[in-house]
Structure formats: C-alpha cells, structure tokens
Amino acid sequence: MSSQTNADLIIFNIKQLLTVPHKPSGEEENDLLGLVEGAAIALSEGRIVFLGKEEEVRAQVNPSLIKLEIDAGGGVVTPCLMDCHTHLSGFPYGRADDFTARVYKDSDYANIARKGGGILTTVRETRACPEERLLSYGKRILNEFMRHGVGTIEGKSGYSLDASGELRQLKLLDQLDKSHPMSIFPTYLAHMVPPEKKEQRESYLTYIIHEILPQVLPFARGIDVFCDPIAFNREESLQILKAGTEKGLLASAHVDQTAPFQAVEALASSATSLSHLENISEEGIAQMKAQNTVGIVFPSCSFHLDLPFAPANRLLREGIDFALSTDWNPGSSPCSSLLFVAYLAAKKMKMPPAQIIRSLTLHPARALGLDQEIGHLGLGYKADLSIFQLDDWRDLITQCSNPPGVTVIKNGKTVWANDCLLK
C-alpha cells in the first residue's frame, strides 16, 4: 500500500469541481475551468494532496489515516473567490449627498470630488470614527464577502492622508485579519493630496515618501496610487510607486478612471496590476500586453456611477489577464457581492462565463502575487475552496446578487457554513 497517498481529510460528493488551471488545455469552457464531474479532493494538513474523480481519489488515498470527511452535497466547488481591490478600512456610509446629487441633480463623480465631496467626505468620516466602530463595520463587511464565497480580500488605507491616520487604518486591517478567518492583503494607498496641501504638492509627495511610507511599512504588503486628474499626476504616481517597490511592496495603481489620462502607458511597467481601465487607450492596452500587467476591473463601480465599463472582451482578445473586483468603498461601489459583480460582468460586459470564473479566482491571485498558493486547486496548493449548493456552475453568474448556500474552507478548515461564521 506504499504507493497510496496519505491524507487526513476528504471532501467528497462534488458534482462539479472547477480547478481553474494556470494553463488551460484548450479554449472550451471545461478546459478553461479544469472541470471534473463527480469529484473528490484529498487534503493533508490543509493542503491538497490528491484530487480528481471520486473513485480515483478513494482508490489512491490511504483510508486508515483519514480523520474527517466533508460531504459537498452534490454541489459546485471552486477555489475561494478572491477580491484583490477593496477600500475595506474606510467609514462605510456618509455618501448619501453624493448619491442624491448624482442621481437626482445630474452631478458627476469627478465634479463632486472637486467640490470637496466624494473621497474627501470619507476622509473626514473615517478620521472621526472611533476605532471600535470601524472594526465592527469591517467585520460585518467581511462576513458579507464570505457569504458570497470569498476567502481572501485586499484592503487599502487611503482615507486619512496623514501618517498617523494611514497607520491606524493599516493596523485596523491587521486586527481584522487576526480576528476573522478572511485573509487580508493590506495595501497603503496614496489616494489624494489633502485640501490643506493643495498648494504644496511637492512637499506632500516628500511627506508620503519619507514620513508615511516608513511608518506604515510594517503593516503593508502593497502600495497603490490614484493616478487621475483629481488626484496624482503620472510623474508623482511613478515616484510613489518607485518608493514603495524599493521597500519591497507590491505595486498597483488606480488608472484611467474618471477620464482618459494616459496613466496606463505611464505605469504599466512599474506596477504588478492596474485597476479601473474604463478609459484605457489603444496604446495602454498594448503596454499592458507587452509588460504582462494584470488588470483589475469593476463592473459594479461603472454601474453605480453610470460610467463606461472597462473593455473586458478587448482585453481578453489581447490575452491580458484581469481580475473582477467589487472595488468596495462607500462612494463609487458600496457592493460586497462578488456574485453581483459576476452577474454584471455577464450582463453589461458580455464576458464569457468561464472567463468570469477565472477572473474571480486565479487572476486576482496573480494580481496579489499569491497564485502559487491559492486561486487554483492543484497538488500542493492551499485548501482554500468554496462549496456552492448549485447543480450548475453557471448559476454563479445568473443570480443577480443572491448567494447560494455557501461553505468556505480555509487551510482545510470549515470557517463559514449555513450562513454563519464558525469560530
């Protein structure tokens, strides 16, 4: 029996297992998803040691060592969904004036921001909100993400704009990571020039690089900058990203969101991922392709602000990998359902269903540099997976935002089931 595999846990009775391979064997849906019907997965110490058809797994695994068997109930199993771009540490409300101005008075997002509303409203609210309240909001939002099958989320600071406030937000993300089974990837975001520094942009840039960055460094794994007519210009953004990457942070940027800004062209070679892309140019697409930069796009943000959608199918035709994300934040996308994002990607962007699943699992893992650990179900990978009580994986994109029954398993441990967080 020495050729048998040792495992301590088996997940069985999986109707459809989506392994989401790095290099699909073909262009058909089943190839893109690595679909196995009637499957099981064997784990040892939280990692995958064997997977495939259930009878093959049963034949391969040494039964005497198995301590636990989890019945997937004939459902669909995917790698845990992942959201690689959220503003999780911000105050989650306070933008009703912006909303009503946009919806009823025909104002727009950039104009509201120029008048001191928008992001700056959330800066004021976040600075004023006691820690305990921010923590309890954060936990509630994490629960909502998990209810929709998410196991890892990126969270940014960026609603304080000074060193102590940005540090406070990153410490909050650390506390959330330690107190909730959701894995959190923390990012320092250089979001805007504060109004009181409007006339001293250069000294604020120096302050970011020499004051904020060194202070937040122990709590950040990524750096992000908002490169936009209402925030930092291209040269400033480059300097910020360079300072962050020199300190070992993973670089990302918000680009070409509110207007065409040639930000992609300027930053594609300096960032692992670029977010938004609603106004990306032809040259920007060529640059992303040449640099193998991962895109991150936000259908729920376009929907919420009535802005153009990023050209998803164009990126796909060029072979550019991109993640779908909520961009969760109180102003431009107060949405914690990646399944709603999936639905919008189908409805509004006409993305092919299998590509939607890849953009919710493997591609966000690539954006965060985690794709050798999670985002795919294969030998040696972490057992971070979600079980959906569905007969057909395509119902992950058809349900508007209704979560089906979801079980989330992290490192081989069930952390969410029957609509509850398990302690």
Ligand SMILES: [Zn+2]
């Ligand atoms: Zn964002």
